[in-house]
Amino acid sequence: MTATESxxxxxxxxxxxxxxxxxxxxxxxxxxxxxxxxxxxxxxxxRPGSTEEVAEVLRxxxxxxxxxxxxxxxxGLCGGAVPDASxxxxxxxxxxxxxxxxxxxxxxxxxxxxxxxLQTVQEAAAAxxxxxxxxxxxxxxxxxxxxLATNAGGTAVLRYGTMRDLVLGLEVVLPDGRVWHxxxxxxxxxxxxxxxxxxxxxxxxxxxxxxxxxxxFPAVRSRATAWVALPGPxxxxxxxxxxxxxxxxxxTGFEVMSRQSVEFVLAHAAGVRDPFAQPHxxxxxxxxxxxxxxxxxxxxxxxxxxxxxxRDLALDAVxxxxxxxxxxxxxxxxxxxxAQNSEGPSLKHDVTVPVSSIPDFVExxxxxxxxxxxxxxxxxxxxxxxxNLHYNLSKPVGSDDDAFRARADxxxxxxxxxxxxxxxxxxxxxxxxxxxxDLLADYEDPLELELMRGVKALLDPAGLMNPGKVLPAG
Numbered sequence: 001m002t003a004t005e006s007x008x009x010x011x012x013x014x015x016x017x018x019x020x021x022x023x024x025x026x027x028x029x030x031x032x033x034x035x036x037x038x039x040x041x042x043x044x045x046x047r048p049g050s051t052e053e054v055a056e057v058l059r060x061x062x063x064x065x066x067x068x069x070x071x072x073x074x075x076g077l078c079g080g081a082v083p084d085a086s087x088x089x090x091x092x093x094x095x096x097x098x099x100x101x102x103x104x105x106x107x108x109x110x111x112x113x114x115x116x117x118l119q120t121v122q123e124a125a126a127a128x129x130x131x132x133x134x135x136x137x138x139x140x141x142x143x144x145x146x147x148l149a150t151n152a153g154g155t156a157v158l159r160y161g162t163m164r165d166l167v168l169g170l171e172v173v174l175p176d177g178r179v180w181h182x183x184x185x186x187x188x189x190x191x192x193x194x195x196x197x198x199x200x201x202x203x204x205x206x207x208x209x210x211x212x213x214x215x216x217f218p219a220v221r222s223r224a225t226a227w228v229a230l231p232g233p234x235x236x237x238x239x240x241x242x243x244x245x246x247x248x249x250x251x252t253g254f255e256v257m258s259r260q261s262v263e264f265v266l267a268h269a270a271g272v273r274d275p276f277a278q279p280h281x282x283x284x285x286x287x288x289x290x291x292x293x294x295x296x297x298x299x300x301x302x303x304x305x306x307x308x309x310x311r312d313l314a315l316d317a318v319x320x321x322x323x324x325x326x327x328x329x330x331x332x333x334x335x336x337x338x339a340q341n342s343e344g345p346s347l348k349h350d351v352t353v354p355v356s357s358i359p360d361f362v363e364x365x366x367x368x369x370x371x372x373x374x375x376x377x378x379x380x381x382x383x384x385x386x387x388n389l390h391y392n393l394s395k396p397v398g399s400d401d402d403a404f405r406a407r408a409d410x411x412x413x414x415x416x417x418x419x420x421x422x423x424x425x426x427x428x429x430x431x432x433x434x435x436x437x438d439l440l441a442d443y444e445d446p447l448e449l450e451l452m453r454g455v456k457a458l459l460d461p462a463g464l465m466n467p468g469k470v471l472p473a474g
Contacts, residue, residue: 004043004088007064011046011090014056019096021045030071030091031083034138035341038079038434041087042069049096051171051179051210058208059177061090067464068092070204072115072146075138077348078433080150080203080469089467092208094145100124101211108216109168109185114145114209121214130216133160133252137334145209151201153429155333158385159252159289160217162429163200169213170196175206175460185213198455203431204466206459220289224297225326226305229280229316230256234359236284236384239313243286243304250297253287254385255333261381264339264394265332272331275318284384285333333381340379340394345405347393349415353424355387365391365418372414373407375399388428391415416443432470441472 012020021027022044032039043066048054061068067089071081083089094115101111105128112121118139125132133156136142142152148170153162160166169184182196199209230236236256244251259281265272286304288297301319308314320326340346353361362380369376375396382389393411395404416426416439426443427436440449453471456463 002043002088003064004066004090007060007066007090008044010060011044011057014060015046015048015053019047019049019053021047030074030093033077033079033082034075035077035346038082039085040083040089041085042083042089042091043087045091045093047093047096051097051173054092054097054173054208054210055177055179057090057092058173058175062176062462062464065462065464066090067467068208069466070094070145070149070208072143072149073117073138073141075142075146076150076433077350077430078427078435080431080433080466081146082434084468094143094208094210097210098143103128103130103216104185105130107185109213110216111183111185111211111213112144113211114143114148116144118142118144118147125216126219129219131219132166132214132216134163134166137337144212144214148200148209148212149203150431151429153383153386153388155253155255155383157383157388158254159249164197166215167196167200167212168215170199170209171211172199172207172209175462175465179210180207183211183213198459201431203433203470205456205470206465208465218291220291221293222290222295222297223326224288224301225320225329226286226301227275227318227320227329227332228284228286228305228308228314229276230282230284230313231280231315232282232359233362233384235313236282237355237358238311239284239286239304239308240355240385242307242311242313243288243301246304247288247297247300250288250290250295250300251286251385252289253285254383255285255381256384257283257285257333257336257381258378259283260377261336261340261379262332264343264379265335268339268342269331269335272328272335275329275332276316280315285329336379336381337390337392340392343377343394344401345395345408346379347405347408347411348430349391349393349412349426350428350430351389351391351415351419351424351426352387352428353389353419353422355384357422357424358384358387358389361418361422361424362389364421365415368414368418369393369411372411373404387424412439434469437468437470438472
C-alpha cells in the first residue's frame, strides 16, 4: 500500500465522506484542464468545507509526505492546477468553500472564501450597489482563489489593475497546516513585509488561499462602448492616447484584435456578426464608464473617434446604442479563445511588452513565425492598454494537427525570444504552471529565481505544495 493510499482513511475522517472523491468516474473532471491540454492522475480529490479542514488536510499530507495540488475552478491555461501522472498526489479542491462572509459597504470591501465563483462575487457587489471589477471570459466558473493564485488580470486592468491590486487581505493555510489570519480590510497597514503578495501569483506553491478581502468600487451607472476598425497595432496605441486624453480614468477597457481573431469567432460562435460590411486588418473595443447616470460618455467617445478619423487612425467605427449591442460587441472579443480551439491545436502565449513596443513586436514576431511555418495563422488580441497580448498560433489550413503540435516548443521560443528582445515578460496574466516552468531559467533573472527558490524552501521545505509548477528544476 502506498503512502497516499494509507492516508485516505485519515483524509476521509478529516473532511467527511462527501469531502473525499476516489471514484474513477468522479475524479475525471479534476484531472484534466478545461481545454484538454493537460492531464494527470490522482489518488483522491479532497474537498474540504472549511479552513480548519484545509489545515487538517495539509497537516496529514505533510506527515505522510504526500504532495497536494490546490485547485479552484480549473479554468487555467498553463496546467497549474492539474496533478502529475504519478497517481500519488492529492488534489485539494476549494469548490465547497464558496461563502460570502461579509460585504462592508462603508469600507468598500467584500470578504469571500476562495472557492467563491467570480460571477457570484460580482453579483453580490452589484446587489449592494457596488462593483467588483475583475472580468474574465471564464467568470462563470473561475474562482477567487484561482484568480488570486494566478494574479488574473482581465479586461478592466487599465482602470482597476490586476487581482494583486484588488486584494487587501488574505487567509492562507501554510504547508505545515498553520493558518495565517491576514483577513484585514485596511488600505494602510505599514507593519513590515506585505505577506499577501507572496501568495498572490504563487499558483498554490507556497500555501492554500482560503479567503480574501477584496476591494469594491462605486457601481457603474453609465457606459459607452465602441467597435473601431484600425489599419494596424500602431493605430491602436495612438488611439489609446487620444481617448485617454479626453476621458482620463473613465477609459476602463481597450481591447485590440487582429482580423484573424475575429474571423475565428465569426466562423465558430453562435449568434455573432461582423459590425462592418467589409473586413479590416485590426479592431479595437473601447469602453468608457462612469458612476454618474448621465455622464455624456457617448459624446466623449464620439469626440475621440472624430480625432482618430482626422489622424487616419480609424477606418470605421460604431458606438453601441444599447446593452444588447454592447453584449454583442464583447461577444466578438470574449469568444476568441474558445473559437480558436475549433481550428485545431491552439498554441497559446500570454506575453507583455511596453505599450509603445506593441507595433514593432507584432510586426517582427509575425514575420519570424511566417518564415518558420508558412501559412501559420496568428491569433493576436488582448489588453493593449497594459501591454498584454495573447499571441496565439493556429496551424496552416489543411496541415496536420500532430505535426503542428510537435513544433510547439520551437514556436514558443520564437515568440518568447521576440518578447525578451523588447524587455517584455513571457507571462502577463495566465501564470507559469507547467507550460512555462522550464522556460523561466532562460528568460528570468537568475537572482530572481534564487530568491523565489529561497521563499519556497522557507515555507515549503518538503516541496509538497503543487510540486513541479512555476519553478524550474535547479
